[in-house]
Ligand SMILES: NC(=O)C1=CN([C@@H]2O[C@H](COP(=O)(O)OP(=O)(O)OC[C@H]3O[C@@H](n4cnc5c(N)ncnc54)[C@H](OP(=O)(O)O)[C@@H]3O)[C@@H](O)[C@H]2O)C=CC1
Ligand SMILES: CC[C@](O)(C(C)=O)C(=O)O
Ligand SMILES: [Mg+2]
């Protein structure tokens with residue numbers, strides 16, 4: 001199945017420059033979108049509740065901060081970049097009462113549309129611009145003249161212009177420098193959740209922690225274990241990022257490559273693949289979404305317990321000490337949010 005990929009030359013920035021954009025939320029993605037939209041000549045305001053701790057950060061950047069309801073009323077394109085579990089409440093209380101004919105509601109991830117937590121009226125465009133990377137790096141890459149690839153999708157298109165608008169928005173935050181792929185809310189939501197759970201965040205964190213435990217429990221120095229399974233992971237992944245698994249294998253020793261080819265499949269066994277399929281199934285049938293929304297409604301107690309256990313893992317203490325000795329590694333994640 002082939003996909004459509006768009007680049008800067010395919011996008012018409014003037015379409016987004018002609019809109020009044022409200023960015024609701026100023027966290028990882030919100031600050032990146034807002035600042036890059038502004039740098040691209042777009043009229044942006046931020047929507048945050050009165051007591052929000054993000055307000056000061058946005059104001060320090062000279063952005064105009066309103067309440068979510070005021071920002072939605074003023075804007076004709078509302079990008080919702082608040083936490084996924086909060087979006088349906090913000091939509092009902094602050095956005096829906098302020099929607100006008102011809103407005104557009106945008107999302108950075110398809111969760112609330114895919115799982116039918118938000119249902120927009122037929123007279124507004126509903127689209128998505130989902131960067132395939134953490135917000136702080138979306139901003140850092142934009143500033144460096146690069147870009148993080150984005151997915152765009154259109155759920156409702158009464159204007160007939162929603163795709164061009166989404167592409168222009170993606171270009172304004174740097175996405176079209178790297179490539180913008182057209183998809184659906186369903187495909188983005190399911191692949192994004194699978195990627196973060198099984199590979200990028202869940203799979204990788206568990207792999208690194210387990211490798212660290214095996215080495216230190218066998219009596220090796222934690223510092224050596226840290227360099228081996230976490231620090232060097234970035235350098236190995238850099239090679240994969242630049243030239244695929246093939247280039248990484250070209251650069252490593254043939255001893256490492258033989259170990260990679262013969263031992264890798266013993267770590268990620270058919271049972272692990274089967275578990276990945278189960279995880280995908282829970283995403284597809286809505287089990288994960290119900291669990292997460294329920295966890296949030298219940299007050300996130302289990303989530304917090306798991307976060308604390310993660311922060312207590314011995315690899316964190318070792319890493320803190322070692323990163324402190326490498327000034328170029330321990331750089332602040334962002335200057336602004
Ligand atoms: N993190 C990422 O890199 C990625 C995120 N996404 C998607 O982007 C969206 C935003 O996620 P992310 O950037 O991680 O979110 P963050 O948790 O980093 O930031 C959320 C922001 O929303 C604000 N907020 C909280 N409640 C409200 C409210 N009632 N009204 C308005 N603003 C509110 C928070 O303010 P306060 O300071 O007061 O808490 C904060 O500024 C999600 O849909 C996510 O799936 C997509 C791709 C990657
Ligand atoms: C990998 C996690 C992510 O999907 C992202 C940064 O793309 C997220 O939801 O934060
Ligand atoms: Mg993602």
Ligand SMILES: [Mg+2]
Nearest residue numbers: 109192193196
């Ligand atoms: Mg995600």
